[in-house]
Amino acid sequence: MDKTLQKDPAKKIGAAIAVCLIAALYIFLILLDNVLPANGFTLMLIPVLKKGAIYSLICVSMNLLNGFTGLFSLGQAGFLLVGAYAYAIFAIPSDQHAAVYQYFDGGAIGFSIPEALAKVLGENAGAFLGAVICIILAGLVAAVFAALIGIPVLRLKSDYLAIATLGFAEIIRAIFQWNGVGPVTNGSNMLRKYTSFSAIKIGEIKLATAFPFFIAMICIGLIVLLINSSYGRAFKAVRDDEVAAEAMGISLFKHKMLSFVISSFFAGVGGALLAMYQTTIQANAFKSAMTYEILLIVVIGGIGSVSGSCIASFLYIACNEWWLRFLDSGGVTLFGKEITVPFFRDGFRKVVFSVIIMVIVLFFSRGIMGDKELSFAGLVRKLRKKKTAEAAEGGAGK
Amino acid sequence: MSAFFQANLPYLLSGISVGGQYALIAIGYTMVYGILRLINFAHGDVFMVAGLVMVYATTAMPMYLSIPLVLIVTVVLGFTIERVAYKPLRSAPRMSVMISAIGVSYLLQNCALYFTGGLPQMYPTIPWLSDSVTIGPATTKVVTLVTPFLVLVLVIALVRFIQKTKIGMAMRAVSRDFETSQLMGIKINSVISMTFVIGCFLAAVGSLLYFTNYPSVVPTSGAMPGLKAFVAAVFGGIGSIPGAVIGAFLIGICENIIKGLGSNWTVFSDAFTFVLLIIVLLVKPTGIFGEKATDKV
Numbered sequence: 001m002d003k004t005l006q007k008d009p010a011k012k013i014g015a016a017i018a019v020c021l022i023a024a025l026y027i028f029l030i031l032l033d034n035v036l037p038a039n040g041f042t043l044m045l046i047p048v049l050k051k052g053a054i055y056s057l058i059c060v061s062m063n064l065l066n067g068f069t070g071l072f073s074l075g076q077a078g079f080l081l082v083g084a085y086a087y088a089i090f091a092i093p094s095d096q097h098a099a100v101y102q103y104f105d106g107g108a109i110g111f112s113i114p115e116a117l118a119k120v121l122g123e124n125a126g127a128f129l130g131a132v133i134c135i136i137l138a139g140l141v142a143a144v145f146a147a148l149i150g151i152p153v154l155r156l157k158s159d160y161l162a163i164a165t166l167g168f169a170e171i172i173r174a175i176f177q178w179n180g181v182g183p184v185t186n187g188s189n190m191l192r193k194y195t196s197f198s199a200i201k202i203g204e205i206k207l208a209t210a211f212p213f214f215i216a217m218i219c220i221g222l223i224v225l226l227i228n229s230s231y232g233r234a235f236k237a238v239r240d241d242e243v244a245a246e247a248m249g250i251s252l253f254k255h256k257m258l259s260f261v262i263s264s265f266f267a268g269v270g271g272a273l274l275a276m277y278q279t280t281i282q283a284n285a286f287k288s289a290m291t292y293e294i295l296l297i298v299v300i301g302g303i304g305s306v307s308g309s310c311i312a313s314f315l316y317i318a319c320n321e322w323w324l325r326f327l328d329s330g331g332v333t334l335f336g337k338e339i340t341v342p343f344f345r346d347g348f349r350k351v352v353f354s355v356i357i358m359v360i361v362l363f364f365s366r367g368i369m370g371d372k373e374l375s376f377a378g379l380v381r382k383l384r385k386k387k388t389a390e391a392a393e394g395g396a397g398k
Numbered sequence: 399m400s401a402f403f404q405a406n407l408p409y410l411l412s413g414i415s416v417g418g419q420y421a422l423i424a425i426g427y428t429m430v431y432g433i434l435r436l437i438n439f440a441h442g443d444v445f446m447v448a449g450l451v452m453v454y455a456t457t458a459m460p461m462y463l464s465i466p467l468v469l470i471v472t473v474v475l476g477f478t479i480e481r482v483a484y485k486p487l488r489s490a491p492r493m494s495v496m497i498s499a500i501g502v503s504y505l506l507q508n509c510a511l512y513f514t515g516g517l518p519q520m521y522p523t524i525p526w527l528s529d530s531v532t533i534g535p536a537t538t539k540v541v542t543l544v545t546p547f548l549v550l551v552l553v554i555a556l557v558r559f560i561q562k563t564k565i566g567m568a569m570r571a572v573s574r575d576f577e578t579s580q581l582m583g584i585k586i587n588s589v590i591s592m593t594f595v596i597g598c599f600l601a602a603v604g605s606l607l608y609f610t611n612y613p614s615v616v617p618t619s620g621a622m623p624g625l626k627a628f629v630a631a632v633f634g635g636i637g638s639i640p641g642a643v644i645g646a647f648l649i650g651i652c653e654n655i656i657k658g659l660g661s662n663w664t665v666f667s668d669a670f671t672f673v674l675l676i677i678v679l680l681v682k683p684t685g686i687f688g689e690k691a692t693d694k695v
């Protein structure tokens with residue numbers, strides 16, 4: 001079986017295509033950051049690409065939990081918040097502490113990881129490595145929170161689990177806004193001035209757009225490896241039938257916990273990236289509506305499909321921030337003519353959006369990809385089959 | 399003791415009032431969950447829409463017409479949501495229905511955002527209900543005193559309705575066993591619609607009382623009361639109407655007493671509800687009045 005797989009030419013070609021496409025993507029992103037002029041098109045494209053990459057990671061992390069392990073958790077916003085705060089707290093330069101923590105006497109944290117590294121390695125390398133370390137730290141902090149929350153919560157089932165995780169996310173939000181921990185979290189005021197994407201460079205080459213892609217791609221790659229491992233198969237077994245899985249010797253609690261903690265780790269990483277993207281964060285923004293939004297993107301992409309989540313994230317962000325903007329602006333320009341439509345005003349975009357989402361939920365509940373994955377090897381195989389089928393038909397015709 | 403009472407009377411009063419309003423929302427949750435096993439995430443938003451309808455209705459017509467209009471529009475809305483968004487998914491997995499509910503909630507909030515233009519809408523003052531009264535050291539609105547009694551009357555009427563009428567009996571049967579009651583000739587769809595109609599009617603009454611205490615309505619103002627009412631329903635034992643009412647009063651009172659502890663603790667007034675939820679789920683998942691569920695494998 002293994003031999004035939006390795007000899008499968010479609011897989012080789014597919015991998016080659018994937019490598020080429022990824023290389024082309026990065027070349028394009030680096031060109032976008034450094035060479036291409038800043039016109040109306042690139043100014044819309046860059047934020048969409050950045051946010052799309054970040055949302056891809058966040059949605060895939062939610063899909064790992066909801067789609068692959070069958071745990072209907074609604075706590076994602078809480079873990080994003082933890083990740084974003086953990087990142088920001090460790091990445092604010094120490095000379096900015098007095099300004100940021102102005103109501104808390106400069107805060108309790110007297111150091112900053114990127115700054116400390118910059119002293120040793122030089123400014124650019126320090127910022128890059130410091131940001132990576134802070135991002136990993138953000139993931140770890142979120143994972144610790146998840147481990148603590150998981151102990152009581154993972155015993156619950158389906159909708160009780162959903163409402164309990166939702167509750168924990170709200171509790172986390174309240175704790176982070178509490179003045180008692182203000183010296184660390186700055187209470188309900190925002191955190192700012194930390195290392196953001198614009199500070200990420202190698203030499204003179206700016207990596208503001210390539211960096212989120214880089215991090216998100218590594219994380220999604222790790223999640224895919226996990227899903228294809230024996231742990232991933234155990235997750236799917238738990239999803240499909242808990243009793244049968246337990247009878248096969250799979251420890252339910254252990255695997256649920258594993259999935260919960262890993263998903264939260266990546267949600268934390270996603271939160272850190274989101275913090276870098278926004279340049280300021282405030283706990284008040286991480287409401288349950290945010291979780292709902294992520295869940296709906298996962299549903300659009302297909303519950304149980306990693307590539308579906310990624311496609312849906314980019315589509316959603318592009319529509320939301322760019323393509324459907326005209327719905328809010330009062331009119332459309334068609335063939336050079338300005339047409340004003342009376343009901344096109346602020347918020348109409350969101351109404352259209354939610355109607356589309358309801359149509360998908362009601363009539364296309366499998367989403368874009370269902371539970372299938374987009375694979376180049378599969379595409380190559382399909383094309384070949386078509387060719388051989390055509391050849392066979394041609395032969396029969398003669 | 400009396401000093402504590404004197405200091406906390408305003409909070410206690412508003413706690414009882416808010417608790418009563420939560421109770422009216424919680425009944426909708428608990429009835430729907432009892433029958434469909436669905437957390438109707440859109441219920442809080444239906445409550446918000448009722449508030450907005452009131453705002454718009456009073457600009458066009460007198461109060462004695464707009465209040466019935468609010469009740470009717472809300473009931474029709476609830477009925478439509480059930481028919482359009484939940485009925486097609488009756489045989490789908492529970493997760494899909496819940497996602498559909500979240501979708502409806504998203505839709506209602508975004509529609510509200512569109513119609514209001516994102517601006518807070520001033521809630522009209524309802525005559526008599528908005529008048530001020532003074533009780534001992536506390537000054538409050540009439541609505542605070544009316545709420546608990548109105549809730550009591552409505553709940554007693556509802557319980558009688560469920561125990562005595564034919565459709566009430568059908569509701570109890572459906573909540574006990576969905577399939578069997580269908581086999582016994584109960585028209586399941588009309589029973590479910592009736593549940594939504596009653597739930598939304600009570601939510602509309604709740605919104606009249608709730609928003610009288612607040613200056614304005616915004617598109618997200620239904621989300622938190624909705625979640626809290628759901629927690630109240632879980633606390634009281636899901637499916638149990640008296641349980642939901644007691645849970646709602648408890649949450650309303652506790653939340654307001656926490657608000658009274660000082661500005662440092664106000665952030666926890668919402669979080670407290672969820673702490674309570676988690677404790678209940680861990681210690682007694684069936685709630686105080688819930689029936690013991692048997693896990694069928």
